Amino acid sequence: MTNNNHKSISGMPSLSLFRLSLYLRYVKALECKGVESVSSKELSHRFSISSALVRKDLGFLGSLGKRGVGYDIAVLKNGLISALGIDKHWNVALVGAGRLGTALVRYTRRAEGPFRIAAILDKYPQRMTKARDLDMEVLHIDSLPEAVQERDIKIGIISVPGSAAQDVADKLVAAGVGAILNFAPAYIEAPDGIFVHNVDFIVYLENLAHHINTNSDIAD
Amino acid sequence: MTNNNHKSISGMPSLSLFRLSLYLRYVKALECKGVESVSSKELSHRFSISSALVRKDLGFLGSLGKRGVGYDIAVLKNGLISALGIDKHWNVALVGAGRLGTALVRYTRRAEGPFRIAAILDKYPQRMTKARDLDMEVLHIDSLPEAVQERDIKIGIISVPGSAAQDVADKLVAAGVGAILNFAPAYIEAPDGIFVHNVDFIVYLENLAHHINTNSDIAD
DNA sequence: AAATGTGAAACATTTCACAGCT
DNA sequence: AGCTGTGAAATGTTTCACATTT
Structure with missing residues (x-):
């Protein structure tokens, strides 16, 4: 189970890509607070967008969420870092x-x-x-x-x-x-x-x- | 014939609005060079977009162009300044x-x-x-x-x-x-x-x- | 019960194509 | 002949609605 596979998401809308950066910063802040998971609803409130759009955005990273639960902070953070191409210097x-x-x-x-x-x-x-x-x-x-x-x-x-x-x-x-x-x-x-x-x-x-x-x- | 009437273009796409600023800077540069008019084609080349889009963008300012000729630099500059709301401090x-x-x-x-x-x-x-x-x-x-x-x-x-x-x-x-x-x-x-x-x-x-x-x- | 993932609909933006001036 | 202005088509993005999973 490698997690080194660069997703290289070419077809992602450019605005989605910008939002991934915002999500990442927020997810990092939650991680620092010790929070374990986050829902598309919480992210949607933070950035004044619809929760469906958050799910569409995160859908580009693969199916990282758990239905009925939300997104695991650690999994989401890794997914975002990988998608943004910042898992290296x-x-x-x-x-x-x-x-x-x-x-x-x-x-x-x-x-x-x-x-x-x-x-x-x-x-x-x-x-x-x-x-x-x-x-x-x-x-x-x-x-x-x-x-x-x-x-x-x-x-x-x-x-x-x-x-x-x-x-x-x-x-x-x-x-x-x-x-x-x-x-x-x-x-x-x-x-x-x-x-x-x-x-x-x-x-x-x-x-x-x-x-x-x-x-x-x-x-x- | 007042030209103090703020156009207040509400329905303009937000990306059009950003492009108006780019057009304005370019038009100012042309004015300094003594150029008298500019076509949508020239603007489209400068900013790597289609000329139809330039005309759509400028269409929000009214019908400032002359068919067969192009846009008068002075007229266009004033239109852009007025549309952007920067005709005052x-x-x-x-x-x-x-x-x-x-x-x-x-x-x-x-x-x-x-x-x-x-x-x-x-x-x-x-x-x-x-x-x-x-x-x-x-x-x-x-x-x-x-x-x-x-x-x-x-x-x-x-x-x-x-x-x-x-x-x-x-x-x-x-x-x-x-x-x-x-x-x-x-x-x-x-x-x-x-x-x-x-x-x-x-x-x-x-x-x-x-x-x-x-x-x-x-x-x- | 709660939240994801996703087709389909709605909406927004850009391009096409051409009629209409100069 | 050349270039604008603009409906209509194409493309892109967001929202809706709901089946699906935990």
Whole structure:
């Protein structure tokens, strides 16, 4: 009975995948409290969705639940970790050692999860005094290819100014990463097969502005 | 012919709304270059979507295009700004003046958009030496209600540790904000009518890990 | 009795295809 | 000729409803 078999769930809706991460964090919290099992109903309340949707989401992991009982915390946690592909460590390169980049490095370390900042790079490594307390050398961006190869880096994080973002993305792709998380205020693209998430602060604020305007007419 | 009439597009798909922000940034860039008009085809290429979808999205703003020609840049820009509800300034409160918070403040200022950080708050304002170069007093979190009232703050940004996030969210809601942007590693909830975006770094990384695993079998 | 797992229905979003302007 | 705007079809996602299991 191996549990090393990566499920590799390709047909899962992308929103389901995001929710799996939320479930995992909640399940971990329950585990810390010593809880032994959880129902789709409890999860549905926590995240304001329907219990049927929770069951559909968890159905992608296989039949992990017990009818009449619920989901065993340990089984569910393992299933989620396996489905998310975080049952091993992932080395990450962070490009842009400014304030945001430094915050992200510290944040990743504190999370103590499967993600390791294996390299920090910048165009001006010597100027990055902000990053000094990170206990890690800031490399010049030109050493990206070697860093990615030698340190088996699969994911790149971009925290440079918007004007430099696409260029950095191209370099990350050329160096061989498989996915990019972009925090710069620019929509970047990558070739097929390279996954990109553009996380744009201003886009979220604009979204909220619209919602406030539309919902409750607080217009002036 | 007023152009102050807020369109208040309620029935727009939420993904369309996000794309409007992307279109706006691109349209602004074209405007700077002196371009006069743009087609749905060009926009569709830029964002790797179908041109029909672009036209559907822009259709929510009204019939702004000219058949056989395309969309006038100035007209489109105004339409997007109006639809997004950013044809006026929005005062924002940022809670959590650590590294991430400081980065977000500077980022917002640099963007020179409609969003103004009108108050920065923290549980330990005096300790926030990182925020010193922001040229703004860091207030104690207890003065949130007065700050929100006096400064007409409609949006709250949370950049505190995950354990404090829901508590801060509750305080923001009590103080009267209409929407919350949460960067803390916690899924926070708010009453109906208050919009929340949970932007969770780790969730994005887990998502990418899954995609890499699923797509190209780099699994050892 | 309680909760899962799942087809089928309902709903939402995207693409297709083409009529209608410029 | 070129491009928008838009019903209709296709696709994707969520909810419903209930048989099934503990």
